[in-house]
Amino acid sequence: xxxxxxxAAVMGVAACFSLGLQGAANAVPGGDVSxxxxxTGCYDGLYDNGWYMSCTKSNGGQYxxxxxxxxxxxxxxxxxxxxxxxxxxxxxxxxxxxxxVETGGQxxxx
Numbered sequence: 001x002x003x004x005x006x007x008a009a010v011m012g013v014a015a016c017f018s019l020g021l022q023g024a025a026n027a028v029p030g031g032d033v034s035x036x037x038x039x040t041g042c043y044d045g046l047y048d049n050g051w052y053m054s055c056t057k058s059n060g061g062q063y064x065x066x067x068x069x070x071x072x073x074x075x076x077x078x079x080x081x082x083x084x085x086x087x088x089x090x091x092x093x094x095x096x097x098x099x100x101v102e103t104g105g106q107x108x109x110x
Contacts, residue, residue, distance in 0.1 A: 036060035038108045039087075050094035051104025058087040060110070067104040069095035077102065085109070 041056030044065060053065035062085035069078045082093040095101055 036110045038110045039063045042106055042108065044104065044106045046101060046104070047092055048094065049099075049101060050092060051101065053082075053091045053106045054089065055108075060087075061108060062087050063091060063106060063108045065091040065093045065104060065106060067093050067095055068102045069099035070102045071099050073098070081107065 037059040038061045039055035039058045042053065042063060043055075044051060044053040046052075051065045051067040053063060055063050064082040064085050066079065066081045069080070071078070078096060078099055080093050080095070082091045084091070091106075093104075
């Protein structure tokens with residue numbers, strides 16, 4: 001009898017998953033689910049010895065600045081990305097010591 005009860009319980013759990021009843025537990029109450037888009041209204045530019053970036057609307061996406069630096073004494077160019085993806089505020093990345101900015105730009109992701 002115990003085996004029959006266990007089998008019925010397992011079948012009940014399997015039916016819940018196959019019918020999609022688990023989705024109710026993960027639903028956002030009263031919220032609308034939308035696809036994340038790339039940020040818009042972005043601008044960037046030279047900032048001290050580095051590069052900055054900001055966007056007026058994140059649209060659920062994220063952004064960060066990058067910079068390409070040239071060593072004063074020659075050698076290979078150095079590229080750096082800001083460490084943190086942002087959804088608001090400034091993203092700032094700096095060149096390492098003894099280098100200067102060649103150019104910079106922005107990365108975005110949805």
